[in-house]
Amino acid sequence: MDVPASPLLALPGAVEGSGADAGVPAHYGNPLGEQRRLAAGQALVEVPRGVLTVTGPDRLSWLDSLTSQRLIGLAPGVSAESLLLDPHGHLEHDLRLVDDGETTWILLERAEAPALARFLDRMRFLLRVEVADLSAELAVVGSLGADALPVPALARWEDPWRAIAPGGVGYANPAGHPGADWTWSETVVARAELNSLAGLVAAGSLRLAGTLAEEALRVAAWRPRLGADTDERSIPHELDWLRSAVHLAKGCYRGQETVAKVHNLGRPPRRLVLLHLDGSENIVVAAGSPVVDPGTGAEVGRITSPALHHELGPIALAVVKRNLDAAAPLAASVDGLLVAAAQEVIVPADAGAALAGELPKLPRLGSAARR
Structure with missing residues (x-):
């Protein structure tokens, strides 16, 4: 999509991100230092978000009927997260929402904004709603526990990942869950305000971090990201996304049958893990690298989000086969070289099947006739 380059890229030391993070700074020359400041609430980071708005009196009930x-x-100022699924329950869009009483603001991956806007526009029918894509006019700045931005804010979304949302369920062990410290928020500003932020940086009154810093802290918080930790087969259960973005007792929406069936009766076919990678050989592990059994070489999963954390060192989110032993030795395969990896379970192998043991067993067809 055609979004102007960020004015923050003109700051000294700024290096542009790549892939989904193109167009905004990945770092300003000191990724680990920026990460420490961001973690301490002492820095801001521009994130590559698209911004949609939905207005009209039917907006919340309409979005409720379409998403998870x-x-x-939803009260004004209260943040929420919702997923748009395909008819088979696969992830299509991650919607970060906040309503101000007149407008619902939707933040999402920038590249996904045009497709979601087209979908929503087709689904309006006779309802009193209007959809606008303002991605080219607005920018989004993120922070961890930082004070209000020093420029006018249009909307502020606070990530609900810190706790299990009402109607949701968490598969990860809640004891010591790193998401409890994830005080992430995203603020929508006019794109012109990025020039004001750049001026404050030049004056020495503001510190910035790049997306590499935010990504490393996100990975450490076990926070999934659409497009990074997902593919065309991903369902919410595999990534523990029922924690923040799915209400299991709400009305019908597209993909609900899969959500309910897997949670109540089945098991997700794959599961998210955190890997602690051996950094002694300085081998760069990239997204998409196979996760293998070092003894047999058999592939058991894929690296999705690798990062270098300022305290934990090299880490990565990975999606692996559900039945992989939680104690199994693992390695990331990089051009034939193996990087040892210690597995930290996020989604356990026994996730799901919440009601499997409570349902009555029906007699097999024909059994009554044989008695």
Whole structure:
């Protein structure tokens, strides 16, 4: 999509991100230092978000009917997350929402904004809603526990990942869950305000971090990202996304049957893990690298989000086969070289099947006739 380059890229030391993070700074010359400041709430980071708005009196009930979260009655200023799924329950869009009483603001991966805007526009029918894509006019700045931005804000979304949302369920062990410290928020500003932020940086009154810093802290918080940790087969259960973005008791929406069936009766076919990687050989592990059994070489998963954390060192989110032993030795394969990896379970192998043991067993067809 055609979005102007960020004015922050003109700051000294700024290096542009790549892939989904293109167009905004990846770092300003000191990624680990920026990460420490961001973690301490002492820096801001521009994130590559698209911004949609939905106005009209039917907006919340309409979005509720299309997506996985209960949005009817969402109070002004309260943040929520919801997923748009395909008819088979596969992830299509991650919507970060906040309503101000007149407008619902939707933040999402920048590249996904045009497709979601087209979909929503087709689904309006006779409802009193209007959809606008303002991605080219607005920018989004993120922070961890930082004070209000020194420029006018249009909307502020606070990530609900810190706790299990009402109607949701968490598969990860809640004891010591790193998401409890994930005080991430994203603020929508006019794109012109990025020039004001650049001026404050030049004056020495503001510190910035790049997306590499935010990504490393996200990985350490076990926070999934659409497009990074997902593919065309991903369902919410595999990534523990029922924690923040799915209401299991709300009305019908596209993909609900898969969500309910896997949670109540089945098991997700894959599961998210955190890998602690051996950094002694300085081998760069990239997204997409196979995760293998070092003894047999058999592939058991894929690296999705690698990062260098300022305290944990080299880490990565990875999606692996559900039945992989939680104690199994693992390695990331990089051009034939193996990087040892210690597995930290996020989604356990027994996730799902919440009601499997409670359902009555029906007699097999024909058994009554044989008695």
